[in-house]
Amino acid sequence: MYSLLELLSLAAVKRSALGLLIGAASLPVVGVFIVGLDIIAVRFAVMHVALLGIAIGLLTGLDPVLCGLVLCGLAGAGVAPLARRPTGLTGAMGLLMTFAIAGALLVLSVSGVNASGAFALLWGSILATRATDIVILAVLAVVVHALFWRKRRELGLVLFDRELALCSGVDADRIMFVLLVLTAVAIGAAIRLTGALLVVDGLTLLPALGARNMARSLRSMVIWAIVLGLLGNSVGFLVALAADQPLGPVLVLVSGAFTLLTYLIPERARDALTSSRTSRRRAAPARRPAVNRLRQP
Amino acid sequence: MGAAAVSFAAVSCRFGQVTVVDSVRLDVAAGEHVAITGANGSGKTTLLRAALGLHPLAAGTVSVGGQPARCAADWVRRRREVAWVPQRLATGFFPLLVEELLASAGAGADAACHAATELGMVELGARPLHTLSGGQLQRAFLARAMGCIAAGARVLFADEPSAALDFAGQEQVARLLAGLPVTVVVISHDRAVTRACDRVAEMAAGRLRVVA
Numbered sequence: 001m002y003s004l005l006e007l008l009s010l011a012a013v014k015r016s017a018l019g020l021l022i023g024a025a026s027l028p029v030v031g032v033f034i035v036g037l038d039i040i041a042v043r044f045a046v047m048h049v050a051l052l053g054i055a056i057g058l059l060t061g062l063d064p065v066l067c068g069l070v071l072c073g074l075a076g077a078g079v080a081p082l083a084r085r086p087t088g089l090t091g092a093m094g095l096l097m098t099f100a101i102a103g104a105l106l107v108l109s110v111s112g113v114n115a116s117g118a119f120a121l122l123w124g125s126i127l128a129t130r131a132t133d134i135v136i137l138a139v140l141a142v143v144v145h146a147l148f149w150r151k152r153r154e155l156g157l158v159l160f161d162r163e164l165a166l167c168s169g170v171d172a173d174r175i176m177f178v179l180l181v182l183t184a185v186a187i188g189a190a191i192r193l194t195g196a197l198l199v200v201d202g203l204t205l206l207p208a209l210g211a212r213n214m215a216r217s218l219r220s221m222v223i224w225a226i227v228l229g230l231l232g233n234s235v236g237f238l239v240a241l242a243a244d245q246p247l248g249p250v251l252v253l254v255s256g257a258f259t260l261l262t263y264l265i266p267e268r269a270r271d272a273l274t275s276s277r278t279s280r281r282r283a284a285p286a287r288r289p290a291v292n293r294l295r296q297p
Numbered sequence: 298m299g300a301a302a303v304s305f306a307a308v309s310c311r312f313g314q315v316t317v318v319d320s321v322r323l324d325v326a327a328g329e330h331v332a333i334t335g336a337n338g339s340g341k342t343t344l345l346r347a348a349l350g351l352h353p354l355a356a357g358t359v360s361v362g363g364q365p366a367r368c369a370a371d372w373v374r375r376r377r378e379v380a381w382v383p384q385r386l387a388t389g390f391f392p393l394l395v396e397e398l399l400a401s402a403g404a405g406a407d408a409a410c411h412a413a414t415e416l417g418m419v420e421l422g423a424r425p426l427h428t429l430s431g432g433q434l435q436r437a438f439l440a441r442a443m444g445c446i447a448a449g450a451r452v453l454f455a456d457e458p459s460a461a462l463d464f465a466g467q468e469q470v471a472r473l474l475a476g477l478p479v480t481v482v483v484i485s486h487d488r489a490v491t492r493a494c495d496r497v498a499e500m501a502a503g504r505l506r507v508v509a
Contacts, residue, residue: 036391157401160393160426163351167381168401169373216425217394 024233026141028225031208036159045093046187048100059111076184080177202252210259302327302480308357319503330481332491335500380445384456396422402444409444431461
C-alpha cells in the first residue's frame with residue numbers, strides 16, 4: 001500500500017496531476033461558454049461524436065483520440081449555422097448525437113473492431129494521461145484564455161444575446177462558430193483526462209454552474225469558474241488517491257459538492273461578496289472613466 | 298423634408314406559411330419621426346426586425362440612407378447606422394453588467410453613460426441586467442441607443458421603448474425622442490410618444506397605412 005506522498009511522486013501521477021491542473025485552469029472557461037450558449041446537452045452529442053471518431057481511428061489504424069478530436073471540431077463547425085435559428089441548438093444536438101452513435105456502432109460492426117475497446121476510451125483514465133495529451137491540453141488552454149481575454153466584450157454580448165451582439169457591430173456568427181468548434185474540441189481533448197462520460201461535468205459544467213451562482217459579470221464568472229475548477233479537481237484528485245478510489249467519479253462528486261455549496265450560500269452573503277468587489281472598483285476611478293461618470297453625475 | 302432616410306419598399310415577411318408583414322411601403326424622410334401603432338401580432342416588431350436583418354425578408358427591400366442591404370457586409374453596416382431599442386429585452390441569467398451594455402455603444406459609450414444618468418440610472422452601472430426591473434432595463438437600452446446615436450447612427454428604431462415605464466418615465470422618453478435630431482421609427486402604444494411624432498401609421502394584419 002502506497003502512502004499519498006509516495007503516490008504523488010510517481011511519474012504517471014505527476015503527469016496526471018499536471019494535466020488535471022491545466023484542464024482545471026482552462027476547461028471551466030469552456031463551461032462558461034456552454035452555460036452562456038445554453039447548450040448543456042452538447043456534452044452528450046460531442047461524447048457520441050468522439051466515440052464515432054474513436055471507432056474510425058480504430059478502423060483505420062490512426063490515433064483514435066486524434067480522430068475523435070478532429071471529428072469533434074468538424075461537428076462543432078457543422079452545427080454552428082444552426083445556432084442562427086430561433087429554435088437554437090438543442091434539436092441539432094439531439095440529431096448529432098443520434099447520427100454519431102448510430103455511425104459509431106455501424107463502423108465498429110463493419111470493421112469487426114472490439115466495441116469494448118472504443119467504449120473503454122470513453123470511460124477514460126487520468127492515470128493514462130500521456131505527454132501528448134498534456135501538450136494538447138496546454139495548447140487548448142492558451143487558445144481558450146487568449147480568446148476570452150482578447151474578445152471578452154464581444155463574447156459577453158454574444159453569450160447574453162446574439163441579436164444584441166449583432167446590433168452592436170459584433171460578428172456574432174463568427175464568434176459562435178469559434179465557440180462551438182472550441183467547445184467540441186475541448187470536450188474531445190479532455191476525453192483522455194477523465195473520460196467523456198465524466199469530463200464535462202467535473203471540469204467544465206460544474207465549475208461554470210457554481211460560478212454562475214457567485215458571479216455578477218462575465219469576467220468574475222470566468223474567474224469563479226477557474227477557482228472552483230482548480231479547487232474541486234485538486235481536492236478530488238487527492239481524495240481519490242488517498243482513498244484509493246477511481247479518479248473520475250470522485251472528481252465529479254467533489255466538484256459537484258463545491259457547486260452545491262454555491263447554491264447553499266445565503267443570498268446576503270453573496271451580495272456582501274459582490275458589494276465589496278464593487279466598492280473596490282469605485283476606489284479606482286481613473287481606470288473606469290465612463291462608469292464613474294455614470295455613478296457620479 | 299429631404300430624401301427618404303428609411304424606405305420600406307413592398308416589404309413582406311413570413312413565419313413559415315403565415316404572412317405577418319404584407320407588402321408594406323413606407324418612406325421616412327431624414328429627421329422625420331414616425332410612430333407605428335397596431336394590435337398585438339399585427340407585424341410591427343417583425344417589420345423593424347426585418348429592417349435590421351434579424352428576420353428574413355420574403356419580398357421587398359428596406360433601404361437606410363438610400364442603401365438596400367443585399368449581403369452580409371451590408372447588414373453589418375446597416376446595424377452600425379441604426380440605433381436599436383428592442384422590444385424583447387433579453388434577461389437570461391447570463392451576467393452582463395449595465396456598464397457593459399452601455400459600452401457596446403462603442404465610441405458613444407460615454408454619451409450612453411450620460412444618457413443613463415439623465416434617465417435616472419445613477420449607481421446602476423455595476424448591476425447585472427438580469428437584476429434590473431423591466432423599467433430600469435428599458436432605460437438602460439434607451440441609454441445605449443443614445444450612445445449609438447452619439448457614435449454616428451442617423452436612424453433610431455425603437456420597439457415600445459416606454460412600455461415598461463411609469464407615467465413620468467413615459468413622458469421623459471417622449472421628450473427624449475422628440476428632441477432627437479435623427480430619423481426615428483418608433484413602435485408605441487403610448488400616446489405621449491405618438492403625439493410627439495410627425496406621422497402615425499397603423500399596422501393591421503400585416504398591412505400598414507398612415508393615419509395621421
